[in-house]
Amino acid sequence: MIEIKDLKKSYLINGNKTEALKGINLKIEKGQVFGIIGKSGAGKSTLLRCLNLLETPDEGEIIVEGRDITKFNKRELREYRKNVSMIFQHFNLLSNSNVYKNVAFPLEIAGHKRDYIDKRVRELLKIVGIEDKEKEYPSNLSGGQKQRVAIARALANNPKILLCDEATSALDPLTTKQILDLLLELNKTLGLTIVLITHEMDVVDRICSNVAVMEKGEIVEEGIKDEVFKSP
Ligand code: ADP
Numbered sequence: 001m002i003e004i005k006d007l008k009k010s011y012l013i014n015g016n017k018t019e020a021l022k023g024i025n026l027k028i029e030k031g032q033v034f035g036i037i038g039k040s041g042a043g044k045s046t047l048l049r050c051l052n053l054l055e056t057p058d059e060g061e062i063i064v065e066g067r068d069i070t071k072f073n074k075r076e077l078r079e080y081r082k083n084v085s086m087i088f089q090h091f092n093l094l095s096n097s098n099v100y101k102n103v104a105f106p107l108e109i110a111g112h113k114r115d116y117i118d119k120r121v122r123e124l125l126k127i128v129g130i131e132d133k134e135k136e137y138p139s140n141l142s143g144g145q146k147q148r149v150a151i152a153r154a155l156a157n158n159p160k161i162l163l164c165d166e167a168t169s170a171l172d173p174l175t176t177k178q179i180l181d182l183l184l185e186l187n188k189t190l191g192l193t194i195v196l197i198t199h200e201m202d203v204v205d206r207i208c209s210n211v212a213v214m215e216k217g218e219i220v221e222e223g224i225k226d227e228v229f230k231s232p
């Protein structure tokens with residue numbers, strides 16, 4: 001489904017070049033929960049952000065369903081991005097909007113009618129288990145509830161791929177487990193392909209089918225989770 005070929009990305013700041021991605025090759029199949037693990041600075045965020053072109057790679061290809069997304073024009077990119085959603089460590093909710101408005105937002109942008117938006121928001125809140133929080137503002141929610149709102153918002157337009165950027169790193173262990181269970185359920189019931197980055201082994205262990213280990217802009221190991229992490 002996603003094939004990354006020799007992907008390179010450097011940042012130049014005050015004349016200093018950082019090679020964040022030094023030629024990444026990776027295949028992510030449809031329906032996988034693919035974990036990318038590594039220390040801070042390894043290049044995980046850069047790689048994840050290349051998958052929706054929040055970051056523009058310097059070299060290489062990202063083939064998604066047969067097409068190189070790095071060559072997309074604006075219109076093609078807009079179409080492509082409907083299929084790819086993202087959730088974040090710090091949730092990135094609209095703090096002056098209630099839960100309903102946060103989830104409705106991408107549906108409004110997509111130009112849906114009021115009736116459909118109403119129905120869809122309620123459906124989404126039910127899927128993520130916070131149907132009673134519709135009128136609350138983010139500041140009145142726990143971290144786990146905020147991430148549920150973010151997940152509902154991410155799912156609004158039926159994406160095929162969900163990118164998770166340290167999505168449980170701000171949560172306590174119990175809430176982390178609950179959010180990971182929700183992600184796994186969405187993977188199973190909706191067939192959602194999940195690509196997540198994390199520095200926590202437990203996250204990979206709990207839900208990933210496949211894993212890549214990153215170090216200093218390179219993938220140093222990759223495969224089915226149990227094989228990558230089997231004891232010697
Ligand atoms: P994390 O490692 O948790 O992804 P970072 O603190 O490295 O978070 O990065 C947060 C944001 O700052 C990201 O958008 C990243 O692209 C950007 N960033 C990271 N390192 C630098 C840097 N040296 N200079 C400028 N921006 C950076």
Ligand code: ADP
Pocket residue numbers: 011012013018019020038039040041042043044045046047
């Ligand atoms: P990770 O997500 O594994 O922490 P990142 O992709 O955030 O790694 O960062 C990889 C390297 O690229 C780091 O050295 C970081 O400082 C640098 N970097 C990331 N984003 C930026 C940016 N926007 N500007 C400059 N340097 C950056």
